[in-house]
Every structure is written in structure tokens, then in C-alpha cells.
Amino acid sequence: MVFFFLGTTALWISRDRSPGYWDDAWYLTNSLVLYDTLIDHGPIAYWKKFLGALEFKAPLIAVLPTPLYGLFGRHAFVAYGVNLVFMALLFGAVYHLARRYSSPRSGLVAVYVTATMPLLYGLSRQYLVEYGLTALVAATVCCLVESRWLRDTHKACCLGVLFGLGLMMKVTFPLYVFLPFCFVAIRIFAPEPIGMSPSNAHPRPARSSLLMWFLAFVAPLALIALPWYGRNWRKTLDHAFRSGFSPMADQYGMGDPFSLSVVWGYLTHWVNDGISGAYFLLLMVLAGIALWYKIRMGRPGLPSEGRTLVLLWFLPFLMFLFGRNKDIRFTAPLLPAVAILIAWIADSFLSSMTRWGRLAFSFLFAFPLLAYLHTSFGLLGNTRLVWGDLVLLAPRLSHARPPDRQVWPHQEILDVLRDYSPFPEERAVMLGSDTAHFNANNFELAVVEGLDSFRITTSAYEEDLASLLNAVNSIPTFVYKEGGEPGPRFTNRLFKPLLEDVQNGGKFVHLSIYPLLPGLPSLPDGSKVVVYQNRYPNSAVLERYNFDAGVTSHYCEIEKPTCTVSFSNLMKLTGLSFVIERQWLRVSYTWSSTKKVDPDLFCFTHILDDQGRVLGYLDHSIPEEPVMGWNEAWGAREILRYRLPDNANQVQLRLGLFRKSSGERFRIQEAQSLRGAKLSLTDEGTAILATGMTALPPMRPPGDG
Numbered sequence: 001m002v003f004f005f006l007g008t009t010a011l012w013i014s015r016d017r018s019p020g021y022w023d024d025a026w027y028l029t030n031s032l033v034l035y036d037t038l039i040d041h042g043p044i045a046y047w048k049k050f051l052g053a054l055e056f057k058a059p060l061i062a063v064l065p066t067p068l069y070g071l072f073g074r075h076a077f078v079a080y081g082v083n084l085v086f087m088a089l090l091f092g093a094v095y096h097l098a099r100r101y102s103s104p105r106s107g108l109v110a111v112y113v114t115a116t117m118p119l120l121y122g123l124s125r126q127y128l129v130e131y132g133l134t135a136l137v138a139a140t141v142c143c144l145v146e147s148r149w150l151r152d153t154h155k156a157c158c159l160g161v162l163f164g165l166g167l168m169m170k171v172t173f174p175l176y177v178f179l180p181f182c183f184v185a186i187r188i189f190a191p192e193p194i195g196m197s198p199s200n201a202h203p204r205p206a207r208s209s210l211l212m213w214f215l216a217f218v219a220p221l222a223l224i225a226l227p228w229y230g231r232n233w234r235k236t237l238d239h240a241f242r243s244g245f246s247p248m249a250d251q252y253g254m255g256d257p258f259s260l261s262v263v264w265g266y267l268t269h270w271v272n273d274g275i276s277g278a279y280f281l282l283l284m285v286l287a288g289i290a291l292w293y294k295i296r297m298g299r300p301g302l303p304s305e306g307r308t309l310v311l312l313w314f315l316p317f318l319m320f321l322f323g324r325n326k327d328i329r330f331t332a333p334l335l336p337a338v339a340i341l342i343a344w345i346a347d348s349f350l351s352s353m354t355r356w357g358r359l360a361f362s363f364l365f366a367f368p369l370l371a372y373l374h375t376s377f378g379l380l381g382n383t384r385l386v387w388g389d390l391v392l393l394a395p396r397l398s399h400a401r402p403p404d405r406q407v408w409p410h411q412e413i414l415d416v417l418r419d420y421s422p423f424p425e426e427r428a429v430m431l432g433s434d435t436a437h438f439n440a441n442n443f444e445l446a447v448v449e450g451l452d453s454f455r456i457t458t459s460a461y462e463e464d465l466a467s468l469l470n471a472v473n474s475i476p477t478f479v480y481k482e483g484g485e486p487g488p489r490f491t492n493r494l495f496k497p498l499l500e501d502v503q504n505g506g507k508f509v510h511l512s513i514y515p516l517l518p519g520l521p522s523l524p525d526g527s528k529v530v531v532y533q534n535r536y537p538n539s540a541v542l543e544r545y546n547f548d549a550g551v552t553s554h555y556c557e558i559e560k561p562t563c564t565v566s567f568s569n570l571m572k573l574t575g576l577s578f579v580i581e582r583q584w585l586r587v588s589y590t591w592s593s594t595k596k597v598d599p600d601l602f603c604f605t606h607i608l609d610d611q612g613r614v615l616g617y618l619d620h621s622i623p624e625e626p627v628m629g630w631n632e633a634w635g636a637r638e639i640l641r642y643r644l645p646d647n648a649n650q651v652q653l654r655l656g657l658f659r660k661s662s663g664e665r666f667r668i669q670e671a672q673s674l675r676g677a678k679l680s681l682t683d684e685g686t687a688i689l690a691t692g693m694t695a696l697p698p699m700r701p702p703g704d705g
Contacts, residue, residue, distance in 0.1 A: 005115040016403035024127040025441035028076040030062040056239040060168035086135035093138035101306030110343035116368040119274040122399030137333040156216040164224025179312035249325040251490040277390035313337040406524035410446035432480030434460035460491040466645035470616040484527030508532040568666040592635035605655040656687035
């Protein structure tokens with residue numbers, strides 16, 4: 001049975017050609033970046049990259065594909081093999097839990113029910129954290145039970161490993177295992193374990209054994225989770241809180257969470273797309289019959305200990321039922337408890353049935369498998385079976401669907417943009433579309449997978465029109481698609497005024513006017529790609545002069561540096577000043593080299609308002625072709641400008657250096673302000689934050705005496 005579901009999942013993954021959607025594309029992109037860091041720069045750089053990975057989300061999901069990439073090749077498709085490993089772990093944990101309180105047959109039924117729940121088999125085919133989290137939660141509950149009720153130090157060590165991995169998968173992991181853990185811990189101090197006769201009871205452990213158990217549990221937990229959470233715990237907890245309890249959660253909500261209509265709508269959605277309408281009906285019928293048998297005929301019910309454990313495991317469902325975020329995938333770690341409950345009830349009936357009754361019951365249980373194959377592979381075409389609000393059979397559900405055989409041409413679009421970009425030194429693209437198959441996340445995945453050098457941004461999440469217009473005016477290329485699948489209702493709200501500015505602002509030109517331009521590939525949803533090129537991006541360098549830093553000149557910044565910022569002992573920023581003149585920000589840089597400079601060097605400069613929001617970019621290459629041979633005596637001075645929103649009266653700059661080919665940032669060894677702008681380190685020592693205004697002296701070319 002296990003091999004059947006592993007095989008059908010592997011078959012589905014091999015047939016699907018759709019790009020990752022949003023979060024899954026983001027996880028896959030980071031997994032490739034981590035692997036490339038290991039291959040190109042070694043284990044130490046990999047460890048450092050891991051410590052900063054994802055920043056506000058636990059990064060285990062991005063780490064796990066690393067050995068698979070090494071074994072089977074560097075392709076995002078390979079990462080889905082992680083889900084197959086988690087599937088085997090989940091099935092094993094569910095089997096052992098169900099068998100412990102009933103029979104081996106109960107364990108097999110529990111595995112079958114778990115494998116055919118739409119939410120679980122749908123998540124097994126996406127690269128999201130919830131499926132791996134479900135497997136780790138089930139394994140943790142199983143380990144709790146198998147640890148002789150917290151008396152086995154070897155099992156305590158395994159439990160600590162599972163807790164550490166669970167926390168590294170998602171910060172909400174303790175929510176799913178807290179109540180089962182408390183239930184098991186209470187048994188230590190009970191006179192005898194609940195539900196067991198005194199003859200089978202274990203004696204209370206001594207304090208010394210409790211201490212050993214605690215140390216065996218905490219040591220691997222701290223070793224796994226502490227290094228990353230020690231650096232990122234504040235941002236992670238803040239994001240988790242905002243995702244569940246802030247207005248950000250309402251984007252995934254259904255209205256007032258305490259409204260009866262919202263509660264009913266959520267329950268209906270969870271039943272149909274989570275456990276399936278067929279299992280809900282089966283559970284209700286079996287539970288009713290079991291209750292009747294217990295009352296009228298005195299037959300024993302479910303094991304009290306197991307019933308309590310499963311109830312406590314499922315109890316966090318109430319938080320999601322009345323929470324603001326209504327995405328049902330967060331309830332996935334609770335579904336194995338429902339599967340085990342169904343298995344126990346079914347097993348109690350099978351034990352008392354005749355052979356023909358068991359055969360009829362088996363045919364009834366075959367219906368979820370039919371629904372599984374229909375939704376997964378379109379077995380019955382577009383057949384849909386509904387009874388009231390319950391969906392019993394459907395060709396597509398919210399997380400479960402047939403494989404998409406159509407290939408989306410993200411890489412081909414990037415190839416066209418690369419070949420016909422008027423600014424080859426700055427390949428930056430803003431995406432004006434945000435749909436499941438056409439968004440910034442899966443374009444960034446295509447960039448990383450193709451080892452390209454594009455910088456991808458999006459208009460989808462910007463709420464301030466002035467900031468968005470300035471951002472797009474800094475970007476050389478603007479891309480969107482016309483028609484096709486719609487995007488989420490809560491993103492890209494400013495697309496219409498943005499598109500009007502791009503089309504009528506006078507800076508952008510439609511890409512189709514270029515001669516000999518090959519046709520852009522069509523998209524599988526029937527839409528067409530539209531590309532605009534920016535003829536005058538704000539990030540253009542207005543003036544640049546190269547000079548010999550060892551010769552006395554008329555540059556006051558060279559003779560009297562305003563700052564000293566050393567980038568990996570390769571380049572130094574010795575002058576930085578900026579001023580606002582009639583809503584134009586003018587920024588002056590003075591550079592000097594300490595080693596030979598290669599032409600791959602790139603400066604990023606983010607313009608921020610006083611609240612830290614991005615207003616625009618002044619990213620640009622530093623060395624030009626004639627200065628590829630810079631030595632310690634050479635330098636350059638340059639001025640850039642940017643049009644600010646009308647209400648921007650004060651700005652700050654965040655800047656640093658990186659290599660365009662790899663995206664690797666240079667670390668800053670020294671950052672000292674001598675006069676003018678105040679400097680501080682940010683982004684883990686890879687950028688400086690400059691605040692305060694300075695007067696901008698006029699630039700005088702060499703020889704002007």
C-alpha cells in the first residue's frame with residue numbers, strides 16, 4: 001500500500017510541468033541558492049548562508065534538497081523527492097500509533113485514510129512546509145507514546161531531534177504537539193498511567209533519571225534550532241504573529257471569524273478540501289453506530305488513552321476555526337489524528353462483521369481511492385458528485401489537482417529580455433502580473449535555475465502609488481501579461497495607474513518596436529506577454545570621472561575624505577554625500593581601489609524614507625571597461641540622481657557591493673563617518689545605512705584650475 005501511494009505521487013510529480021506558485025517557488029529558489037553556495041564556496045560559506053536563509057521563516061525546507069541535488073542533479077524538480085521521504089515517515093508514524101491502541105489492521109486503515117485525504121495528498125505535490133511539518137508532528141506524537149511515557153533517555157534524544165527539526169520546519173510546530181506532550185508529561189507524576197491496570201503501571205522515575213531525560217531531550221533540540229533562531233527569532237515570531245492575528249491575515253480570511261456564516265463556510269471548505277466529504281459522512285455514520293452499540297449492547301468503545309491523545313492532538317483546530325487566517329493548509333498536521341480515529345472506529349466494526357460484511361465494507365472504503373485517482377489523474381474526466389454542501393467527487397480541489405502538462409516559458413522570456421535589453425549592465429525586471437503561474441517568485445526561480453543575472457521585483461504588494469511609480473521608473477524593463485488566469489484579489493491593487501504611467505509617461509517604449517525582434521512565446525492560459533523598456537531609468541550615472549588617487553587634485557572629497565567604508569579589502573568608499581534639489585535626489589560617491597578590480601562589480605543603493613520603506617533604487621556598475629586594471633592608486637567619482645515623490649523631504653540610503661554573476665555581497669570590514677552623513681552597518685554587515693543630509697559640492701573635472 002505504501003509503495004502504491006509513493007509510486008502514484010512520484011508519477012504525478014514527474015508528469016506535472018507547471019512552475020512553482022508563490023511560496024513553493026520561493027523555497028525552491030532558496031534551496032538552489034544554498035546548494036550553489038556549497039558547491040562554489042564550500043561548507044563554511046554554506047553555513048553562513050544558512051544562518052541568514054529565509055530570515056523570517058524557518059529554513060529547513062530550503063536545506064533538505066541539498067543532498068538530492070548532489071545525487072540527482074541541480075534542478076528544482078529534484079527537490080520534490082523530499083516529500084516522498086516525508087510521506088514514508090508520516091505513514092510509518094500513523095501506522096504505529098493506530099496499531100498501538102488497536103491492531104495491525106487498524107494501522108493499515110489509518111495509512112490508507114491518511115494517503116487519500118485531499119489536503120494531504122495535494123500538499124505532498126507542492127513544495128511547502130506543511131507536508132513535512134505534518135510528518136514531523138506525527139513522528140513526534142509517535143515518539144512521545146513509544147518513549148515509555150518519558151522514561152526512555154534514548155527516545156528522549158530522538159524526541160529532541162524531532163522537536164529541533166520541527167522548529168526548523170516552522171515556528172508554529174509547538175502548537176501541534178504541546179497538548180500531547182503535556183498529556184504524556186502528566187503521566188510521570190500520576191500514581192499509575194491513565195487507562196492501565198496497576199499491574200501494568202510503570203513506577204515513577206527518580207529525579208536523576210528525569211534530569212538525564214531532560215538533558216537528552218534539550219541537547220539535540222538546542223544544537224539543531226538555536227544557531228538559526230539565535231539570529232532570527234524576533235523577525236520569525238513577528239511574521240508568525242502578523243500572519244495569524246494582524247490585518248495581513250485578513251487577506252486569507254473570509255470575514256468576521258466569529259460569524260456563523262464564516263464558521264460554516266470554513267468548516268465546509270475544510271471538510272470538502274481537507275478530509276473529503278466521503279470520509280466525513282463515513283465518520284458520522286460509524287460514530288453514530290458505535291455510540292448506539294455502546295449504549296444498547298454494552299460493547300466497548302475506543303481505547304480511553306488513545307481517545308484522549310487523539311482529542312488533544314486535534315484540539316488546536318479550534319484556533320484555526322476562529323482565527324483570522326482561513327487557509328486550511330495550516331490544519332494539515334491535525335489530519336493524522338482524524339485518520340487514526342476513523343481507523344479505530346472502522347476496525348472495531350470489522351472485528352464483529354461476517355466475511356460478506358467485511359467485503360461490503362471494503363467496497364465502501366474503496367470510494368475515497370476512486371476520488372483520489374480521479375482528482376489526481378482525471379480518471380473520470382470532469383465528473384463531479386455533490387450531496388448538499390458536501391463534495392464527494394471532484395476533478396479539482398483547492399490543494400489537489402491533476403498534473404499540468406503545459407510548460408510555462410519563463411526561461412524563454414528571460415532569454416528575449418537578455419538579448420534585447422538596452423541596458424545589459426543592469427538586467428532588472430519588474431513584474432506587473434501576480435498570478436499562480438506568472439509571478440515574481442517563479443521568475444526568480446527561473447533566473448536562479450538558469451544561473452542568470454536578472455534582478456526581479458514586483459508591483460504586487462506595494463500600497464503606495466508614489467513609491468511604486470518611482471520604483472518602476474528605476475527599472476529598465478517592465479513585464480506583464482494580458483488576459484488569462486486572474487491573480488489573487490488582495491495583490492496588485494495599483495496595477496491600473498501603474499500601467500497608465502508606463503504607457504503614457506514618456507519614459508517607456510513597447511519592446512515590439514525594436515527591429516528583428518523574435519516573437520515572445522505565447523502562454524498556456526491564452527494570455528500574451530507585454531514588455532516595456534525604460535529609455536531613461538533613474539539609476540543612470542550622470543557624471544563619472546576616473547582619477548589617480550596618489551596625485552594631488554582639486555577634489556575636496558579626495559583630499560579630505562568624508563567616510564571610510566572598506567568592502568572585503570577590495571574597494572573603499574571614501575566619499576558619500578546626498579542632497580535633495582527640487583524633488584531630485586543627487587548622490588555623490590567617491591571610490592578608491594585597494595586591489596585589481598574586475599568588471600563584475602556592482603553597487604546597490606536603496607533609497608528609503610524615514611520609515612524605512614523603499615522609494616527607489618540607484619543600482620549601477622562601478623568600473624567601466626578602461627578601469628579593469630585599477631590598482632591601489634586609482635579611484636573614481638560619480639553622481640547619480642533620482643526623482644523623489646512630492647512628499648519625500650528626508651531620505652536615507654542603504655548601499656553595498658556585490659558581484660553581478662553570483663549575487664554574492666561583499667562584507668564590510670570598516671564603516672566610519674568622518675563628516676557629513678552618519679553611517680551604520682545593516683544586513684548582517686553587508687551594507688551601510690547612511691542618514692543625515694550633506695551639502696553637495698560642485699564636481700570639477702581634472703585640470704580645471
